[in-house]
Structure formats: C-alpha cells, structure tokens
Amino acid sequence: MTDYRTFLKEYDGRTIRIMEVCGTHTASIAHAGIVSLISPKIELISGPGCPVCVTVTEYIDRLIELSLTPDTVVVTFGDMIRVTGSQKSLQDVRSEGGQVRMVYSPLDITALAEAQPEKTFVFAAIGFETTTAVYAALIDGMIESGIRNIRLLTSLKTMPPVIDWVCSMQGGIDGFLAPGHVSVITGSDLFVPLAVAHGVPFAVAGFEGEEILMALYALVKMISHGESRVMNLYPSAVTPAGNTAAQHMIDKYFTSCDAAWRGMGIIPDSGLMLREEYSMFDAGSRDLFSDHSHHPKCRCAKVITGALKPTECPLFGTLCTPDKPQGACMVSSEGSCCSYFVNRRKV
Amino acid sequence: MCVALPGRVISVQGRKAVVDFSGNQINAEAGLVSVKPGDSVLVHAGCILQVLPEDEAKFMTELFAELENL
Amino acid sequence: MAHGSGGKATSDLIGSIFARCFDNPILAKMEDAAVVPGAARIAFTTDSFVVTPLFFQGGDIGKLSVCGTVNDLAMSGATPMYLTCGFILEEGVEMDDLEKIAKSMAQTAKDAGVMIVAGDTKVIEGKGGLYINTAGVGFLPEGDFEVSSSFCRDTDVILLSGTLGDHHAAILSARMGITNTIESDCAPLQGIVAELLKEGIKVRAMRDVTRGGLATVLHEFAAASGKCILLQEDQIPVTAQVRGLCGILGLDPLYMGNEGKMVAVVAGQDRERALACMRKSPFGQMAAVIGEVIPGEAGTLLLHTRTGGTRSLSELYGEGLPRIC
Numbered sequence: 001m002t003d004y005r006t007f008l009k010e011y012d013g014r015t016i017r018i019m020e021v022c023g024t025h026t027a028s029i030a031h032a033g034i035v036s037l038i039s040p041k042i043e044l045i046s047g048p049g050c051p052v053c054v055t056v057t058e059y060i061d062r063l064i065e066l067s068l069t070p071d072t073v074v075v076t077f078g079d080m081i082r083v084t085g086s087q088k089s090l091q092d093v094r095s096e097g098g099q100v101r102m103v104y105s106p107l108d109i110t111a112l113a114e115a116q117p118e119k120t121f122v123f124a125a126i127g128f129e130t131t132t133a134v135y136a137a138l139i140d141g142m143i144e145s146g147i148r149n150i151r152l153l154t155s156l157k158t159m160p161p162v163i164d165w166v167c168s169m170q171g172g173i174d175g176f177l178a179p180g181h182v183s184v185i186t187g188s189d190l191f192v193p194l195a196v197a198h199g200v201p202f203a204v205a206g207f208e209g210e211e212i213l214m215a216l217y218a219l220v221k222m223i224s225h226g227e228s229r230v231m232n233l234y235p236s237a238v239t240p241a242g243n244t245a246a247q248h249m250i251d252k253y254f255t256s257c258d259a260a261w262r263g264m265g266i267i268p269d270s271g272l273m274l275r276e277e278y279s280m281f282d283a284g285s286r287d288l289f290s291d292h293s294h295h296p297k298c299r300c301a302k303v304i305t306g307a308l309k310p311t312e313c314p315l316f317g318t319l320c321t322p323d324k325p326q327g328a329c330m331v332s333s334e335g336s337c338c339s340y341f342v343n344r345r346k347v
Numbered sequence: 348m349c350v351a352l353p354g355r356v357i358s359v360q361g362r363k364a365v366v367d368f369s370g371n372q373i374n375a376e377a378g379l380v381s382v383k384p385g386d387s388v389l390v391h392a393g394c395i396l397q398v399l400p401e402d403e404a405k406f407m408t409e410l411f412a413e414l415e416n417l
Numbered sequence: 418m419a420h421g422s423g424g425k426a427t428s429d430l431i432g433s434i435f436a437r438c439f440d441n442p443i444l445a446k447m448e449d450a451a452v453v454p455g456a457a458r459i460a461f462t463t464d465s466f467v468v469t470p471l472f473f474q475g476g477d478i479g480k481l482s483v484c485g486t487v488n489d490l491a492m493s494g495a496t497p498m499y500l501t502c503g504f505i506l507e508e509g510v511e512m513d514d515l516e517k518i519a520k521s522m523a524q525t526a527k528d529a530g531v532m533i534v535a536g537d538t539k540v541i542e543g544k545g546g547l548y549i550n551t552a553g554v555g556f557l558p559e560g561d562f563e564v565s566s567s568f569c570r571d572t573d574v575i576l577l578s579g580t581l582g583d584h585h586a587a588i589l590s591a592r593m594g595i596t597n598t599i600e601s602d603c604a605p606l607q608g609i610v611a612e613l614l615k616e617g618i619k620v621r622a623m624r625d626v627t628r629g630g631l632a633t634v635l636h637e638f639a640a641a642s643g644k645c646i647l648l649q650e651d652q653i654p655v656t657a658q659v660r661g662l663c664g665i666l667g668l669d670p671l672y673m674g675n676e677g678k679m680v681a682v683v684a685g686q687d688r689e690r691a692l693a694c695m696r697k698s699p700f701g702q703m704a705a706v707i708g709e710v711i712p713g714e715a716g717t718l719l720l721h722t723r724t725g726g727t728r729s730l731s732e733l734y735g736e737g738l739p740r741i742c
Contacts, residue, residue: 005725027667030728031669031722031728032722032723032724032726032728033720033721033722033724033725033726033727033728034724034726035726036726036727036728037724037725037726077739077740078666078738078739078740079738079740081738082735082736082738102592102593102738102739103593103594104593104594104595104665104666104739108594208724209722209723209724209725209726210724213724321734322734322735323734333735333740334740338734341731341734342730342731342734343728343729343730343731344717344729344730344731345729
C-alpha cells in the first residue's frame with residue numbers, strides 16, 4: 001500500500017501551494033495537526049470558502065436592524081452571532097433588546113414561528129451550496145404547511161465563480177482541496193470546467209485527518225505529473241453528479257445573482273437569491289453590497305485569496321486578535337487568521 | 348463551512364426522520380433523499396444530504412487503489 | 418411570588434425552607450454571624466451562579482453552587498468546611514422550585530462534608546429568575562503544603578479525573594433541542610483531593626476544569642510554569658454521546674466546561690498511585706493519565722492528535738458557540 005505519509009513528509013520537490021476552499025477543511029486540518037505531518041515545501045493556503053468570513057458588513061447591519069424591529073426575531077447559526085457589521089454584532093445588540101435566537105438547524109425556525117404567529121421570524125441565511133439545499137427544503141416545507149411568518153435574509157454564495165476569481169485574479173495556486181460537503185450536493189463534476197480552464201488539479205476530500213492526507217498526496221502527485229483533473233477521494237458521500245433532487249430543489253426556489261464578497265468586491269453570478277415568484281419569503285436581501293473594512297491596514301482580502309499568509313498581515317496578533325478582531329478572517333472561528341492564531345501557527 | 352456528521356435513521360415520518368448520532372437524536376429534514384430506518388446518512392444543519400453506503404471498506408479499498416496508480 | 422415584594426411573611430417562609438433544609442447546629446443558633454472553630458491557614462473563596470435553566474439533566478443551580486465553591490477550595494489543597502449562601506430571587510420564583518433547590522444544596526453539602534452556616538435572601542422585581550452566591554472556607558493541611566500553576570516540572574505527568582464536556586453538553590443539548598441522555602457531571606471533588614494528599618502524592622498543581630475547558634487550564638499551567646506540556650488525544654476520555662454532540666454542533670471537547678472534573682499535575686514517579694487515588698472516588702472512575710511535561714518551548718500546550726500530528730493549543734477565545742462552518 002502506498003506510503004503516502006512518508007511521501008508527504010519527505011517531499012523535497014519545488015514548493016507547492018495548495019488551497020483548501022472550505023472553512024471546515026481549515027478547521028479539520030488544524031484539528032488533526034496536518035501541517036506537522038507534511039513537508040514545509042507543501043504550503044496550505046486557506047481560501048474564501050468560509051461564508052461568515054466573506055459576508056459584507058451591510059448584511060450584518062441589516063440583520064441588526066431587523067432584530068431591533070418590533071415583532072421581529074432574527075434566527076441564526078452560532079457562527080454569525082459575534083461577527084461585527086460596520087459597528088456592532090448581533091451579540092452586542094442583544095443587550096440593547098435586539099431579538100436574536102441561536103439554532104442548530106434552519107428547520108428549527110418553523111416551531112418558533114408557529115408558537116408566535118404574531119411575530120416575523122427572519123433567518124440569517126448564509127452558506128454555500130450545502131446549506132442552500134437546506135434552505136430550499138425549508139421553503140418547500142413552508143409552502144406545504146402554509147406558514148406565513150418566516151423570511152430569509154440571504155447571503156448565499158457558490159464555489160465555482162470564486163475559485164475562478166482566485167485563479168484569474170491571483171493565480172499562484174497549484175492545486176485545490178475541493179470542498180467535500182458542497183460536492184455531496186453539486187457532484188465532483190462541478191470542478192471539471194475549472195480544472196480544464198486553469199490547468200490545475202482538484203481533489204475532493206472528506207474531513208478526517210487520514211482522508212485529508214490522502215487527498216494532499218493525490219494533489220502533490222497530480223501537480224508533479226502536470227495533471228489537471230478532478231479526483232474524488234470522498235466516494236462514500238460524493239458522486240460525479242451529486243444529489244440531483246437537492247439540485248432541482250435549489251433551482252426551483254433560487255436563482256443566480258451577483259454577490260459581494262468581503263474584501264474582494266462584487267463577483268458576478270457568484271450568489272444565489274430567492275426567485276421572483278418566492279420573493280414573499282425574502283427579507284430584503286437584494287443588493288446588500290456595501291462593505292466597510294475597519295482598519296486601513298486590514299489585509300483580509302489578500303489573506304482570503306491566499307495572496308498573503310495570516311502571519312504576513314501587519315495587524316495579525318497585535319491589533320487584530322480573536323478578542324478584538326478587525327476583519328472577517330479573525331472574527332469567524334473558521335477564518336484563516338483565527339485558525340492560525342488559536343492553533344499558534346507560525347507558517 | 349459544512350459541518351456534517353454521519354448518523355443512523357431510527358424512524359421516518361413523512362418528510363422528517365429521527366436520526367441517531369451515538370445516542371443523540373434529532374428530528375432531521377428528509378425531503379432531499381429517500382431514506383428508510385436503518386440507513387446510514389450524512390446530516391448537515393438538521394437536514395439529510397445523502398445516504399451513505401454500509402460497506403465503507405469497499406470504498407476505501409478503491410481509494411487506495413486509485414492512489415496506487417498515481 | 419405570592420407574598421409580593423418581601424416583608425415578614427416572605428422572609429418567614431423562605432427562612433423556614435432554608436432552616437429546614439440546611440439544618441445544622443451552627444445555623445440553628447440563627448446569630449448574625451456564624452462562629453466556627455479555625456486553623457492556622459484558611460482557604461477562602463466565593464462564586465456566583467446564574468445558570469439557566471435552573472434544573473437540567475444531572476443537576477440544578479443549587480447543586481452547582483455548592484460544588485463550585487467546594488471545588489475551588491479543594492483545588493488549593495484545603496479541606497472544605499463551611500459555606501455561606503446568598504439568594505437573589507426575582508418575583509415569580511415558585512416556592513416548590515426553591516424547596517427543591519434548597520434540598521439539593523443540603524444533600525450536596527452533606528456529600529461534600531460541608532455545612533452551610535449562614536445565608537441571606539433578597540427578593541426583587543423580575544420574572545422568576547434565581548441567582549445564588551456561595552462563599553466558603555476550608556483548612557489547609559499542616560506544614561507548608563502549597564500547589565500552584567507555576568510549579569510544574571520536567572517529567573511531571575498530567576492526570577484528568579474523567580470525561581470531558583459533559584456539563585456544557587447537557588446544558589447546550591437542552592437549548593438546541595437535541596435529545597440525549599447526557600448529564601451534567603456536577604460533583605464535589607474534595608474526596609479525590611483528600612485521597613491524593615493522604616497518599617502523599619507530590620501534587621504540583623490542581624484545577625477543576627470549568628469554563629474554558631481543559632485546554633484553557635493546561636495552557637495557563639504551561640505559561641505560568643514556563644514549561645511545555647504534551648497531551649495525547651487518544652488518552653483523553655470523552656463519552657461517545659458527547660463526541661456525537663460535538664460532531665453535530667461543531668464543538669471541541671477540549672474547550673467545553675465541566676462541573677465535576679479536575680486536572681492534577683503530579684511527579685512522574687507518582688503517576689500510578691495518583692491514578693489509583695482518583696479511581697477510588699465514584700467521580701473519578703474514568704480518570705486517566707493524559708500527558709506529561711516535556712522539554713520544549715516554554716508556555717506551550719501541545720496535542721499529539723489521533724492522526725499522528727501535533728497541534729498547539731491556546732486558551733479559549735470567544736464562547737465556543739455551536740457552528741455550521
């Protein structure tokens with residue numbers, strides 16, 4: 001059996017830069033201590049696949065506004081509670097009377113809304129394709145049950161346009177660790193056009209330490225051979241075509257739109273929003289594009305796209321720490337900078 | 348951005364399914380896949396995304412074989 | 418609160434509940450202050466408890482308030498002796514609940530070998546909230562026994578008295594609507610400490626693993642001692658249910674709070690005997706040696722992961738909220 005561990009540890013070819021485009025992969029890599037198991041010539045870069053990190057301040061400001069509106073409750077995942085908009089976070093606003101509820105699943109909003117029909121419940125609908133499938137199921141269920149007091153404020157993003165953006169605008173990435181759970185929904189074939197267009201390999205990986213090591217091995221090998229194909233290394237959950245029922249449901253309720261990515265600007269057709277005929281479920285998600293970076297020296301845009309390492313940002317660890325974060329990369333626990341900081345990574 | 352976990356379907360009621368994760372049970376959305384009690388499933392944010400194979404070992408063997416060919 | 422904003426009727430009612438539940442000779446004197454026999458060196462601490470819900474799987478706010486203070490005293494090496502308790506009750510508190518909580522405190526105090534000798538109650542406007550403060554004194558052993566987070570030395574080992582994350586998991590499960598049988602591990606630890614001292618184990622540092630979790634406590638030990646601590650992930654006990662919950666909610670047991678677990682750093686040669694001491698207690702059945710002090714960068718806490726890699730752990734930042742990312 002191939003000794004991929006030894007291969008990765010002893011790799012001594014030219015320096016290779018691999019981007020993981022999924023916040024959960026960033027967390028899993030840190031959790032397993034992957035960096036300590038691979039050669040320093042294999043550099044791992046955290047990409048823009050963290051929906052919290054790439055949410056613009058205007059979206060959060062709108063959530064805050066909604067939470068302070070009479071008879072309106074904002075319902076959210078834990079991830080968003082401490083993220084600051086232009087001034088404050090949902091957590092800050094709670095002490096001013098802002099109505100904010102944290103849930104495990106978007107589907108949990110239904111019970112809340114049924115219990116208080118006089119109030120409007122707004123879900124902070126962030127995420128990539130994986131979570132969009134869940135929102136589609138939520139809307140589907142809402143239509144079936146006839147419930148009328150739930151809305152979504154959406155900040156939904158898709159993978160291919162931003163990967164394309166990284167390759168076109170930035171370059172310098174030799175291979176991609178492709179998101180495992182996005183691929184469950186979309187299928188691994190999603191990345192084929194990107195591999196062909198930019199001549200870089202993709203390896204769809206699971207989230208266990210061993211699975212990540214195998215995927216890194218596959219990428220280094222493909223890069224060394226100049227191959228630019230998509231390998232599926234998570235075959236138990238991912239197929240080339242993905243979950244077509246989920247895709248149809250997403251397509252039924254959502255349509256492509258331009259989206260603003262914090263620190264990167266607007267990327268055309270990189271987002272999803274509720275279709276016109278379902279806009280009665282929308283809480284005013286259109287055109288939330290404004291982004292106010294707090295500090296002129298904040299380098300989140302460059303870190304998110306792999307142009308800079310967290311440690312290369314002038315604010316990292318001094319003016320910007322998890323306790324007093326400047327930009328999104330530090331605010332979210334999945335952000336590159338936060339991950340680097342709490343895991344005390346030096347490279 | 349996709350914390351998801353494999354669990355076991357205990358029961359199915361319409362478009363909902365009770366899924367067990369080592370003794371934790373949630374009432375998950377089952378509208379995106381066709382499931383039955385006993386199935387191993389992948390769940391993200393309270394929603395079943397995929398049915399997982401019982402024979403994981405077979406997939407791992409195939410995986411290793413693919414790596415071998417690189 | 419049927420008796421409104423306080424007044425004789427209320428205080429009589431409350432007083433009768435506490436007098437009945439906390440019955441002991443010192444409290445029975447009903448003086449303004451409790452007078453107790455003393456010792457040369459006294460450990461003294463206080464803590465306040467505001468947890469909601471008041472009753473949860475495995476415990477309640479009363480049990481928590483006794484264990485919390487007992488454990489703080491025990492972690493200094495003292496034998497906990499006397500506690501006071503102050504209640505702040507908002508209007509709307511059910512008398513039945515108050516009685517249950519008082520009974521729970523009495524039982525826990527008995528289990529921990531302490532007496533609740535003084536107390537106070539205030540009633541304020543509100544919606545049924547209940548808050549408890551406990552203060553406690555304990556007596557240190559004769560001689561110059563001392564433990565400190567700065568006393569860790571090379572070749573010392575780290576012991577953990579049981580499974581991680583149970584309390585935090587129990588509270589969070591209720592809030593997030595996840596059904597399981599996880600119970601708070603709320604427990605008094607003075608028994609384990611007494612056993613360690615009785616056996617003459619050279620304990621350098623001890624701490625109960627509360628808010629911030631194991632990683633926060635041990636990171637502080639490493640920093641205060643100027644040492645490097647290495648933990649083995651596969652030696653750290655976590656129940657399958659808690660692990661499952663962490664998988665669902667994206668949590669890390671290393672950063673979750675407990676209310677009845679402790680770490681002890683002891684001399685390397687005492688590892689087996691120290692482990693045996695912990696396992697003698699009903700609250701230390703799952704005790705394990707989880708790591709050691711090794712030569713390395715001062716102030717670092719390292720984890721050898723299940724995958725075979727090394728991870729550097731910091732103290733907890735933020736609140737360890739559930740996540741989907």
